[in-house]
Amino acid sequence: MHTSKYFVTGGAGFIGSNLVDRLLLQGNEVTVYDNFSTGIPEYLEAAKHKDGFRLINGDTQDIEKMTASMSGCDFVFHLAANADVRFGTEHPAKDLHQNTIATFNVLEAMRKNSINKIAFSSTGSVYGEAKVIPTPEDAPFPVQTSLYGASKLAGEGLIAAYCEGFGFQGWIFRFVSILGERYPHGHVFDFYKQLRAHPDHLDVLGNGHQKKSYLYVQDCINAIFTAIEKSQDKVNLFNLGTDEYCEVKDSIARICSYLDLKPDIRYTGGDRGWIGDNPFIFLDCKKIRSLGWKPEYTIHEGIVKTLEFLEDNPWLLERRS
Numbered sequence: 001m002h003t004s005k006y007f008v009t010g011g012a013g014f015i016g017s018n019l020v021d022r023l024l025l026q027g028n029e030v031t032v033y034d035n036f037s038t039g040i041p042e043y044l045e046a047a048k049h050k051d052g053f054r055l056i057n058g059d060t061q062d063i064e065k066m067t068a069s070m071s072g073c074d075f076v077f078h079l080a081a082n083a084d085v086r087f088g089t090e091h092p093a094k095d096l097h098q099n100t101i102a103t104f105n106v107l108e109a110m111r112k113n114s115i116n117k118i119a120f121s122s123t124g125s126v127y128g129e130a131k132v133i134p135t136p137e138d139a140p141f142p143v144q145t146s147l148y149g150a151s152k153l154a155g156e157g158l159i160a161a162y163c164e165g166f167g168f169q170g171w172i173f174r175f176v177s178i179l180g181e182r183y184p185h186g187h188v189f190d191f192y193k194q195l196r197a198h199p200d201h202l203d204v205l206g207n208g209h210q211k212k213s214y215l216y217v218q219d220c221i222n223a224i225f226t227a228i229e230k231s232q233d234k235v236n237l238f239n240l241g242t243d244e245y246c247e248v249k250d251s252i253a254r255i256c257s258y259l260d261l262k263p264d265i266r267y268t269g270g271d272r273g274w275i276g277d278n279p280f281i282f283l284d285c286k287k288i289r290s291l292g293w294k295p296e297y298t299i300h301e302g303i304v305k306t307l308e309f310l311e312d313n314p315w316l317l318e319r320r321s
Contacts, residue, residue, distance in 0.1 A: 010080030012039025060102035099151035125149035146276030176241035179302035180217030205273030208249035
């Protein structure tokens with residue numbers, strides 16, 4: 001990608017901070033806008049010492065501050081979001097405000113600053129319980145099964161409407177679950193944390209047969225850069241994932257093997273872990289592959305790289321407790 005002045009919402013998060021490091025490495029100027037509700041200051045330690053880096057502690061609900069902070073930038077990566085799928089029904093307004101309305105606020109701040117390029121982190125959860133697997137970008141319009149997925153799909157719609165109405169150009173990425181360095185939540189984190197606390201047993205939601213696809217974070221960023229460089233439509237929509245999936249029990253086996261543990265595994269039962277947990281997520285990624293991208297790491301390699309990071313950074317487990 002060409003050197004530029006980037007504005008990154010959620011830049012202190014897992015994917016955001018890895019993206020920020022890569023943008024700075026390319027010689028870009030980067031403004032991170034994060035309220036640190038889930039963002040982690042330590043993730044930006046290296047970035048802080050780089051030329052062209054600016055950090056603003058701000059909320060996407062504060063449209064005036066965000067508009068002022070965005071001044072002078074020419075491309076927005078909008079990654080800030082509430083990513084709590086599991087407990088969405090306990091606080092239904094959170095997805096609306098932190099995902100959908102936040103996306104509207106980002107678009108309005110862009111419009112006021114005459115910025116017209118945005119990349120957006122959406123989710124494979126927008127497909128709900130898909131009838132077509134692997135699921136392509138043009139799958140039959142799905143029934144939403146989580147407030148998180150619904151709020152992200154609404155954000156996609158707003159971006160497309162701004163592209164049509166105000167001459168914006170958008171790149172929308174529907175991710176599978178992402179693994180790797182700085183991974184702060186999700187099944188690998190939860191299982192690792194449990195096994196450190198009680199190596200003799202592991203409690204698992206569902207029956208262990210939920211099928212999921214995962215993508216290593218650096219592969220994810222490579223795919224994002226490839227799409228922005230090579231796809232120049234008004235609205236550019238891409239699934240990002242690997243051409244493989246694994247069952248939760250396979251992931252558990254890899255984690256236990258890595259830790260050299262043989263715990264008693266206790267399943268809660270049923271074909272899903274919670275309301276909105278889709279028992280089979282597997283995306284068709286031919287579209288992004290057609291641009292020349294392919295993942296360098298397998299799912300199991302991504303799991304190992306995640307575990308290595310968690311072992312090297314025990315403070316993160318304490319922070320998340």
